[in-house]
Amino acid sequence: MTSQEKYKVNSSGYYGKYGGAYVPEMLLPNILELQENYLEIMSKSSFKKEFDYLLRDYVGRPTPLYLAERMSEKYQAQIFLKREDLCHTGAHKINNTIGQILLAKALHKKKIIAETGAGQHGVATATVCALMGMECIIYMGAVDMLRQRPNVERMKILGADIRSAESGSKTLKDATNEAMRHWINNPTDTHYIIGSVVGPHPYPDLVARFQSVISKEIKFQLNEQIGRDFPDMVIACVGGGSNAVGAFYHYLNHSSVQLVAAEAAGLGIDHKKSAATTFLGTEGILHGSKTLLMQTADGQVTEPYSISAGLDYPGIGPIHAHLFDSGRAHFCAVTDEEAMHAGIDLSRLEGIIPAIETAHAISALDKFEVKDQVVVINVSGRGDKDLDTYISWGKY
Amino acid sequence: MNRINEVFFSKKKNVLSIYFTAGYPKIDDTLRIARVLQTAGTDMIEIGIPYSDPIADGPTIQDSSQKALDAGMSLKLLMVQLQDLRKYISIPVILMGYINPVLQYGFGKFCQDCKEVGIDGVIIPDLPMQEYVETYQRTFEEYGIYNIFLITPQTSERRILRINEVSKGFVYMVSSASITGAKQNVSQEQVDYFVRIQKMNLSIERLIGFGISNKETFKNACKYASGAIIGSAFINQLSKDASDEAIISFVGSIVN
Ligand SMILES: Cc1ncc(COP(=O)(O)O)c(C=O)c1O
Numbered sequence: 001m002t003s004q005e006k007y008k009v010n011s012s013g014y015y016g017k018y019g020g021a022y023v024p025e026m027l028l029p030n031i032l033e034l035q036e037n038y039l040e041i042m043s044k045s046s047f048k049k050e051f052d053y054l055l056r057d058y059v060g061r062p063t064p065l066y067l068a069e070r071m072s073e074k075y076q077a078q079i080f081l082k083r084e085d086l087c088h089t090g091a092h093k094i095n096n097t098i099g100q101i102l103l104a105k106a107l108h109k110k111k112i113i114a115e116t117g118a119g120q121h122g123v124a125t126a127t128v129c130a131l132m133g134m135e136c137i138i139y140m141g142a143v144d145m146l147r148q149r150p151n152v153e154r155m156k157i158l159g160a161d162i163r164s165a166e167s168g169s170k171t172l173k174d175a176t177n178e179a180m181r182h183w184i185n186n187p188t189d190t191h192y193i194i195g196s197v198v199g200p201h202p203y204p205d206l207v208a209r210f211q212s213v214i215s216k217e218i219k220f221q222l223n224e225q226i227g228r229d230f231p232d233m234v235i236a237c238v239g240g241g242s243n244a245v246g247a248f249y250h251y252l253n254h255s256s257v258q259l260v261a262a263e264a265a266g267l268g269i270d271h272k273k274s275a276a277t278t279f280l281g282t283e284g285i286l287h288g289s290k291t292l293l294m295q296t297a298d299g300q301v302t303e304p305y306s307i308s309a310g311l312d313y314p315g316i317g318p319i320h321a322h323l324f325d326s327g328r329a330h331f332c333a334v335t336d337e338e339a340m341h342a343g344i345d346l347s348r349l350e351g352i353i354p355a356i357e358t359a360h361a362i363s364a365l366d367k368f369e370v371k372d373q374v375v376v377i378n379v380s381g382r383g384d385k386d387l388d389t390y391i392s393w394g395k396y
Numbered sequence: 397m398n399r400i401n402e403v404f405f406s407k408k409k410n411v412l413s414i415y416f417t418a419g420y421p422k423i424d425d426t427l428r429i430a431r432v433l434q435t436a437g438t439d440m441i442e443i444g445i446p447y448s449d450p451i452a453d454g455p456t457i458q459d460s461s462q463k464a465l466d467a468g469m470s471l472k473l474l475m476v477q478l479q480d481l482r483k484y485i486s487i488p489v490i491l492m493g494y495i496n497p498v499l500q501y502g503f504g505k506f507c508q509d510c511k512e513v514g515i516d517g518v519i520i521p522d523l524p525m526q527e528y529v530e531t532y533q534r535t536f537e538e539y540g541i542y543n544i545f546l547i548t549p550q551t552s553e554r555r556i557l558r559i560n561e562v563s564k565g566f567v568y569m570v571s572s573a574s575i576t577g578a579k580q581n582v583s584q585e586q587v588d589y590f591v592r593i594q595k596m597n598l599s600i601e602r603l604i605g606f607g608i609s610n611k612e613t614f615k616n617a618c619k620y621a622s623g624a625i626i627g628s629a630f631i632n633q634l635s636k637d638a639s640d641e642a643i644i645s646f647v648g649s650i651v652n
Pocket residue numbers: 091092117118119120121195196197237238239240241242243244309310311355357358380381382
């Protein structure tokens with residue numbers, strides 16, 4: 001490993017001490033098949049061509065990098081918004097699902113399974129399955145199905161089979177467990193499209209690579225707009241961490257670029273109801289990788305809480321655990337209340353209603369010194385799916 | 397000699413191992429159930445360490461684990477419950493659980509306490525072989541705890557040969573591509589897989605588990621291995637009736 005690559009995955013599947021592939025023997029052949037093939041498949045020019053084509057003509061990339069003037073004025077900074085909310089289906093999640101369905105095809109898989117929390121990844125998966133004519137099963141926690149109803153219906157309209165995860169706490173981690181169990185029971189013809197930079201190696205790396213298109217575009221767009229291809233700061237929210245990795249990726253080794261990750265503090269980090277993993281988590285193994293996670297002293301995974309279903313996950317991707325430990329990225333914890341106010345702020349200042357996940361990233365502007373800085377905020381998704389939450393919060 | 401080896405030494409066929417979840421159905425049932433299982437004629441016992449996110453387990457074991465956790469079960473408490481294990485139990489006892497609770501307990505302390513209470517081996521499905529060899533094997537061996545690996549119908553021949561070298565005591569043959577759960581019969585596809593492995597003439601003993609539920613599936617599995625493991629079907633029994641008599645009659649229905 002060269003020092004150049006110290007934030008990327010090493011040949012054993014680790015980021016520093018985090019990562020690896022802690023999966024039962026039943027899943028190992030699938031994981032080995034991916035490990036042995038993903039880089040070769042992704043480096044083929046035919047693969048790249050189709051991926052780029054679909055991102056452009058189907059997803060609508062490049063997404064704009066928009067100079068938010070009124071926001072900039074408020075913070076006396078130069079604030080750019082990377083508009084992932086304008087992607088087809090309304091969030092960055094589709095960058096990954098397009099990549100993974102092409103990977104699944106290259107591996108001759110016939111069926112797709114996925115987990116979803118907020119429903120954004122489920123919708124993005126159901127969408128690419130419809131596009132490719134592949135069978136699609138989505139696991140979603142019973143609790144999440146209630147709070148994200150419109151996305152459940154969207155997935156059904158797209159032809160996906162939605163299965164309610166009734167085990168454990170009935171949210172994202174349990175949907176992930178159910179998807180893994182399904183994969184164990186259907187090991188040969190099925191590909192599991194994981195929705196974030198989590199899971200056993202090589203998932204964190206392959207999802208990061210598919211999402212890295214975000215910072216690839218930021219580079220050339222910044223260059224066009226301000227004559228240099230890097231900002232002073234990049235801010236993104238972290239659930240599992242895929243939109244954040246996408247926005248950080250090409251700046252990981254560029255040490256003058258400050259990387260800021262906003263986690264969901266829920267009711268606060270001194271409160272039981274929180275999802276701020278770097279503040280409240282400890283080292284352990286969750287969903288096949290060694291990472292930071294929220295757990296009891298006995299090693300039982302605890303149920304996180306956030307107003308945002310997409311950040312309501314008890315772990316973070318191993319790359320983020322490593323970025324946290326090494327100090328390369330700065331993590332902050334944003335409460336429900338702070339995020340909701342930031343969401344309204346962006347709506348009023350720029351006419352953009354963000355996803356509540358994204359609103360956590362906006363709120364980070366209040367937690368770091370940004371005066372006179374060039375700041376890029378990754379607007380990971382749009383707020384349409386969250387209207388019910390905005391409405392029941394009501395303070396606007 | 398490790399008690400696991402002794403069992404295979406003295407009994408070449410029809411070795412019966414029974415799995416149950418620690419602290420289920422009642423939190424202080426662990427040792428009682430182990431004692432009754434021994435009295436009833438079980439050759440080996442596997443005690444499950446309850447975990448919140450058991451991805452290799454079906455609804456039966458998930459449910460028993462969750463109930464045990466809700467009642468306050470933990471690995472720490474299990475070690476306390478097993479303090480007097482060897483006063484009462486002479487057959488091999490294996491702990492089966494996921495890696496995360498073991499790591500939080502402290503891996504070295506886990507092995508040390510296993511040795512102290514008289515545990516013979518462990519099965520940790522999500523501890524991969526590579527990690528085992530690089531990081532954990534030495535400590536296991538230092539305390540004389542056997543680490544038992546799984547193989548499945550999808551495991552490559554090369555890997556099986558490697559597992560044959562690394563696994564201690566026996567290999568756990570997962571009967572089909574599936575999570576745990578009781579099934580009513582053994583399919584032709586499974587038989588083909590059992591025969592394929594049998595023909596490899598591995599040096600290590602084999603027990604077949606997952607989906608073994610009654611005398612018929614047990615006998616069938618025993619044709620292709622030294623014995624078999626019953627888990628979910630026994631837990632289903634405990635959920636209905638966990639009395640000593642019910643446990644004795646369950647085991648009797650399989651061995652007699
Ligand atoms: C709009 C949006 N942003 C962020 C996330 C969090 O995921 P990640 O941290 O992987 O980007 C989600 C997840 O559902 C989402 O829908």
